Amino acid sequence: MDIVIHPTYFPNIAHFVAMSQAENIVFEVADNFVKQTYRNRTYIYGANGKQTLNVPVVHSQKNRLLYKDVKIFNEEKWQLNHWKSLLSAYRTSPFFEYYEDELHPLFHTEETYILDFNMKCFEVVCGCLQLDVNTSNSKTFEKTVEGKLDLRHLVNAKKEQPQKFEQYTQVFSNKHGFIGNLSILDLLFNEGPNAINYLESQTLSL
Helix, strand or coil: CEEEECCCCCCEHHHHHHHHCCCEEEECCCCECCCCCCCCEEEEEECCEEEEEECCECCCCCCCCEHHHCEECCCCCHHHHHHHHHHHHHCCCCCHHHHHHHHHHHHCCCCCEHHHHHHHHHHHHHHHHCCCCCEEECCCCCCCCCCCEECHHHHCCCCCCCCCCCCCCCCCHHHHCCCCCCEHHHHHHHHHHHHHHHHHHCCCCC
């Protein structure tokens, strides 16, 4: 199965279920940037439940910008805040320390463009998962895709298709219950090396 999908900020479980089971992945990088999507946000499980991590970006007041041209607003100390949030949420999880050294540089090195940063995060996570994937980038935007499964709709944080993934143990599940389809980091910190087996065994609802 070949798929077309957006590179997002620490993709959620649905994205990684699709990517772990695909033969070839085409990343959509030729489209316009749209606000309130997973392009610059992800959800983790904090002490108070579902928590948003949002990467601030520089918006154009006139014309729509291409995704690849959108810059990160690094005036805000968002990387430090995100890292503190991850420490608070997951430092007691079984595998946080196991992956901490690989992830730490992502939150302590400035990146200019959100797309470049998302791709870097993706590569680091694939290394943690030991997931080997074939990827390429789109050259032009096509409204209709031929010969590939179009999963670009998964980028829409506000119009999510409910997913029926198996439950796994989460740090605060005794307080708020299981919260599904969070950032891949939630699965990684809680399931460790078993995360890849989990992803390959799940079925994506389209």
